[in-house]
Amino acid sequence: MISDDGDLDYLAARLVDGKLTGAPVESAVDLARIEKAVREILIAIGEDPDRNGLERTPARVARAYAELFAGLRVDPAKVLTTTFEADHEEFVLVRDIEVMSMCEHHLLPFKGVAHVGYIPGTHGRITGLSKLARLVEVYARRPQVQERLTSQIADLLLERLEARGVIVVLECEHLCMEMRGIRKVGARTITSAVRGAFQHDGKVRAEAMALINAR
Ligand SMILES: Nc1nc2c(ncn2[C@@H]2O[C@H](COP(=O)(O)OP(=O)(O)OP(=O)(O)O)[C@@H](O)[C@H]2O)c(=O)[nH]1
Numbered sequence: 001m002i003s004d005d006g007d008l009d010y011l012a013a014r015l016v017d018g019k020l021t022g023a024p025v026e027s028a029v030d031l032a033r034i035e036k037a038v039r040e041i042l043i044a045i046g047e048d049p050d051r052n053g054l055e056r057t058p059a060r061v062a063r064a065y066a067e068l069f070a071g072l073r074v075d076p077a078k079v080l081t082t083t084f085e086a087d088h089e090e091f092v093l094v095r096d097i098e099v100m101s102m103c104e105h106h107l108l109p110f111k112g113v114a115h116v117g118y119i120p121g122t123h124g125r126i127t128g129l130s131k132l133a134r135l136v137e138v139y140a141r142r143p144q145v146q147e148r149l150t151s152q153i154a155d156l157l158l159e160r161l162e163a164r165g166v167i168v169v170l171e172c173e174h175l176c177m178e179m180r181g182i183r184k185v186g187a188r189t190i191t192s193a194v195r196g197a198f199q200h201d202g203k204v205r206a207e208a209m210a211l212i213n214a215r
């Protein structure tokens with residue numbers, strides 16, 4: 001754990017000349033090891049890793065991976081440390097939060113949008129709207145599958161806010177289905193996680209889905 005506030009920029013700022021500075025050894029990304037592995041991959045595909053243009057690629061990829069997987073070293077609960085008491089007990093929804101993640105099967109990106117909504121509990125709390133997007137970011141910057149990403153966001157919100165209900169919907173395109181394999185460009189995967197009132201009450205869920213889908 002090297003960030004106190006769940007801020008991923010904190011990690012990026014610690015990258016100096018390709019090395020994570022000031023981070024506890026056990027939590028730092030092993031940039032040298034990634035570099036070595038990428039060099040091996042270049043050789044394995046029949047490239048010359050020492051040719052002009054590829055020389056610095058292993059180091060670049062290592063830095064890119066440190067950034068793409070920075071969420072592994074951030075405690076998502078820290079994102080929700082600032083909460084407020086409020087007498088608002090109605091639906092709160094942040095729609096169209098950009099999501100970019102890496103599929104854990106192929107280490108290729110998937111990207112799209114997240115819609116995150118909740119109903120505060122009677123004794124529950126509300127949180128800053130930006131924190132919902134930060135939570136998406138922390139869980140997305142890890143090797144992921146879309147289903148787990150969706151439920152992790154929902155579960156933490158339910159627990160930390162003691163919410164009456166949480167609904168999370170993700171709509172993403174997976175490059176592993178577009179660039180390779182089945183090669184279906186534009187296929188969108190929609191996943192949802194509903195908790196509490198959204199799970200038990202079809203009418204509440206239908207109203208939320210109508211707001212999520214309203215354009
Ligand atoms: N459920 C789920 N599957 C995913 C996700 N991202 C990628 N996949 C799928 O993971 C599966 C891995 O299947 P495998 O048969 O082990 O791998 P593969 O031979 O590369 O599969 P193909 O993509 O069908 O060529 C593929 O069907 C991918 O489409 C995700 O977020 N959720």
Ligand SMILES: [Zn+2]
Binds near residue numbers: 103104105106174
């Ligand atoms: Zn994949």
